Amino acid sequence: MHPLDEATALAGAPGDPVRRGRTSDAYWTFIGPFGGTSAATALRAVLEHPDRDGDPLAVTVNFCAPIERGEYAVHVRRARANRSSQHWQVEFRQGASEDAVLTASIVTAVRREGWNHQPARAPALPPFDTLPAFDNRSSLSWVAQYGLRFAEGIPSPSEEGNAEPLRSPRSLLWIQDGVPRPLDFLSLLAMSDAFFGRIFQVIGRIPPFGTVSMTTHFHAAADELAAHGDAPLAALADARVFHRSFCDQSAELYGAGGQLLATSTQIAYFRA
């Protein structure tokens, strides 16, 4: 079983209103599970539900509190079902008090053929094989789950304190699962959170930092992701503002032929 499938596995029958997830040491950050796998677990709860129809379109995940190592309850509710779209709510609860540790809203929809147009262009990256693999053997476990090749904005510590001058928050890179896995919505969602906090890029050190809320929009259907296979994705990560202890972060992920597969935006806490 692929580590991502293990990390996002759910106990209980797919139609149950409450299922159970379990954190994975294979995707661990400083203080809890990697947010990308938590998001993918919430999405899995919806995709496996027998009443689900259509492909995921929009996923918003709010990280309410650190998830502690171990089990948590996954509450799944369909708030609305239309002819070709559905609105789902997911909530993770943990501990004796059953406090919410994560909330998510997930919209699914049936996509129809029609007029297509992509004004956005994939970043012009050097070929995958010509770039060195990012050395993540001694990184946090979640980082080591990804194959990363940076063309621009490679994470690196500055000599001391804040980098002088400050660096650009922008990174351009190839990204793929370290253990090859055909692309699907679960892995694409997890990858949309797999860019180092931009503040590390800007100041050259890792301050206390945590994503508060992440929204990912999918721009392709299941058959298009399947056709992409396990090839790396071209990605762009950037940020626009760091202000009064919160910052933003955005990402674009492109597949074969430069097709934009997903865009993502998050707001994160920092103390610098």
Add this chain to the structure above:
Amino acid sequence: MHPLDEATALAGAPGDPVRRGRTSDAYWTFIGPFGGTSAATALRAVLEHPDRDGDPLAVTVNFCAPIERGEYAVHVRRARANRSSQHWQVEFRQGASEDAVLTASIVTAVRREGWNHQPARAPALPPFDTLPAFDNRSSLSWVAQYGLRFAEGIPSPSEEGNAEPLRSPRSLLWIQDGVPRPLDFLSLLAMSDAFFGRIFQVIGRIPPFGTVSMTTHFHAAADELAAHGDAPLAALADARVFHRSFCDQSAELYGAGGQLLATSTQIAYFRA
């Protein structure tokens, strides 16, 4: 009373788990209320709640179904309260079946002073007074609630069918409430949805179109919005992809001195 305050007013006591909203003819689209006022109404339900602490940071609104003219129930629930952040869920229900017509998640947080940095730059717009006011006297009622001055990408129909060549989805403009109102989170959230569907800009006609999900991140505290007053905001609206009946849309809103106040992204349905 300002039309925005009238459109977002809630009946029932601020601490009630269910309050009542009412659609406003002053902000009407083709088939329902303007999404920006619906989003602002959900936000008002949280901001007025006696247990709310901190400024809004992230708002995601899912438009589940058209809201019909008249009253609807506004369910408000605090899913999690931390020392300096809170996670709220809002749901609008309407009709005899009490079906969900809108869901929203709203994160509030206490902002602290610290290191600030804004890589993003406000668009270089010609001065407000030098640009003509967009003529919206015969527009949909919600459009007429805004003062708009376009520097680039002014909405205009093409002669017939799709524009040839296709136009850029990007618009640069000044935006303000038509009836002056000091900026706050309610008006800023509503404005983040006040850009015409980018597909109109690209193809030069208005096809069947509707926002499915919108996420707005705030990057300023209440005192900073208050200090801005009722001056116009510099705004950028853009889109990256139109694919298989769904498209994205993004916006940046800048205040005095070029401060980035809010960023927004949405995914919308279209049939073209």
